[in-house]
Amino acid sequence: MVNAAEIASLKHDLATEAARLGFAACGIAPAAEDPLPAQRLEQWLGEGQHGEMEWMAARAHHRRSPQGLWPEARSVIALGMSYAPAHDPLALEGEGERARISVYAQGKDYHDVVKKALKALARWLVAESTKRGLGEAGVKVFVDTATVMEKPLGQAAGLGWQGKHTNLVSRAHGSWLFLGAIYTTLEFAPDVPEADHCGSCNACQTACPTDAFPAPYQLNARRCISYLTIELKGPVPIEFRKALGNRIYGCDDCLAVCPWNKFASDAAAMRAFVPRAELVAPKLAELLTLDDAGFRALFSGSPIKRIGRDRFIRNCLYAAGNSGDVGLVGQVEQMLTDPNPVVAEAAQWALAELVRAESSEVAEAQRCGASRRLPHSF
Numbered sequence: 422m423v424n425a426a427e428i429a430s431l432k433h434d435l436a437t438e439a440a441r442l443g444f445a446a447c448g449i450a451p452a453a454e455d456p457l458p459a460q461r462l463e464q465w466l467g468e469g470q471h472g473e474m475e476w477m478a479a480r481a482h483h484r485r486s487p488q489g490l491w492p493e494a495r496s497v498i499a500l501g502m503s504y505a506p507a508h509d510p511l512a513l514e515g516e517g518e519r520a521r522i523s524v525y526a527q528g529k530d531y532h533d534v535v536k537k538a539l540k541a542l543a544r545w546l547v548a549e550s551t552k553r554g555l556g557e558a559g560v561k562v563f564v565d566t567a568t569v570m571e572k573p574l575g576q577a578a579g580l581g582w583q584g585k586h587t588n589l590v591s592r593a594h595g596s597w598l599f600l601g602a603i604y605t606t607l608e609f610a611p612d613v614p615e616a617d618h619c620g621s622c623n624a625c626q627t628a629c630p631t632d633a634f635p636a637p638y639q640l641n642a643r644r645c646i647s648y649l650t651i652e653l654k655g656p657v658p659i660e661f662r663k664a665l666g667n668r669i670y671g672c673d674d675c676l677a678v679c680p681w682n683k684f685a686s687d688a689a690a691m692r693a694f695v696p697r698a699e700l701v702a703p704k705l706a707e708l709l710t711l712d713d714a715g716f717r718a719l720f721s722g723s724p725i726k727r728i729g730r731d732r733f734i735r736n737c738l739y740a741a742g743n744s745g746d747v748g749l750v751g752q753v754e755q756m757l758t759d760p761n762p763v764v765a766e767a768a769q770w771a772l773a774e775l776v777r778a779e780s781s782e783v784a785e786a787q788r789c790g791a792s793r794r795l796p797h798s799f
């Protein structure tokens with residue numbers, strides 16, 4: 422017979438320990454299946470909205486519910502770690518010479534930071550459970566890479582709600598929470614799920630540069646810049662290249678415009694996520710010089726390392742094409758013969774865009790020059 426008072430006290434202390442380890446939010450959800458998100462996941466996959474992310478469809482039965490993955494699980498400890506930025510994530514919009522890296526990737530890799538804290542919390546839980554006579558707790562920790570639906574679980578645990586941009590929004594931390602989960606055999610009393618507080622707002626949908634939301638609360642990943650710059654291996658379809666602008670890794674637009682961010686404070690963010698100075702506003706001209714070794718050295722400990730030099734340079738070339746900066750032509754030309762065909766094709770596209778930009782600049786100068794000269798010709 423489980424001691425109810427003891428498990429309630431353990432739940433209370435768990436939240437304190439989570440906060441000590443750097444989690445800004447912690448709540449409990451049941452491990453049984455919630456049919457609605459499971460059904461929506463199936464529909465999303467059925468419509469092919471996951472694009473090339475085959476790993477989303479693989480073992481989808483595990484993703485549907487915690488007990489689908491681990492039948493012994495009784496509770497889910499849902500956790501959020503803040504990465505609220507101190508600066509405006511959209512400040513570099515339209516700055517052709519600079520590249521935009523999404524806020525989540527400007528500091529240390531969250532997979533490592535969140536996982537380390539999750540493991541420490543799980544170890545603490547196992548030790549405390551035994552010490553308090555609740556038996557040896559079974560635990561499994563997850564952040565991002567496993568078959569877990571972290572957002573619906575976060576909502577069920579009261580951390581926030583899935584906003585119209587589909588990410589979890591917290592009343593205290595806005596859109597800036599990384600999520601993680603611990604599945605456990607312990608049966609904690611679940612918290613109250615968070616209600617939807619989007620109301621009539623649709624700022625995120627309006628802000629999306631690629632119209633990636635077919636409807637509120639639904640994302641067609643194949644149109645999302647985050648997918649196109651991080652997950653998609655081949656060439657980015659031509660129709661999206663202009664819309665990438667200077668975004669070379671991920672996108673923050675729908676998150677950054679959310680009015681709930683005004684309650685988020687960078688003081689709640691983990692120090693590990695403070696941006697590395699060289700990744701806040703990097704110069705495209707410098708990024709384009711990176712070879713394999715240079716890429717690995719610059720992005721060691723960063724989530725960007727994952728996409729490899731070729732995909733990264735592909736993205737930088739699209740940004741170069743969008744920059745209107747003819748000073749980049751020489752560097753772009755060098756990549757026309759890159760051994761990677763996707764890089765070489767991106768260079769071709771960028772060059773054509775830069776030449777177009779230059780010729781329209783020349784035409785514009787001639788037009789202005791001609792009209793300026795007019796008064797003198799009289």
Ligand code: B12
Pocket residue numbers: 458459461462465466474477523524525564565566567568569570571572573583586587588589590596597598599600601637638639640642645647648652670671672673675676
């Ligand atoms: C696949 C994935 C992606 C894909 C697809 C995104 C997506 N929305 O699914 C891509 C590559 C595009 C992506 C991008 C980003 N991602 Co991502 N991603 C994931 C991952 C691995 C799985 C998400 C998933 O299950 N998708 C499946 C679909 C079915 O889920 P969904 O879109 O949420 O669908 C729900 C809604 O559509 C809803 N729904 C449908 N119809 C309706 C109707 C109504 C009325 C309602 C209420 C709901 C509703 O039901 C579905 C199920 O809940 C999670 C980690 C994890 N394991 O959970 C991280 C995760 C979601 N990503 C994260 C982040 C930070 C990002 C980016 C912000 C990164 C960036 N800056 O570039 C962007 C944001 C783009 C966006 N607007 O979503 C964080 C989000 C944290 C948070 N606070 O929510 C997560 C949780 C990673 C983490 N551990 O922190 N990501």
Ligand code: SF4
Pocket residue numbers: 586628629630631632633634640644645646647671672673674675676
């Ligand atoms: S991350 Fe960018 S491209 Fe993707 S849905 Fe949000 S605004 Fe649109």
Ligand code: SF4
Pocket residue numbers: 584585586587590618619620622623624625626675678679680681
């Ligand atoms: S921007 Fe508006 S609609 Fe979008 S998630 Fe935030 S509150 Fe909801």
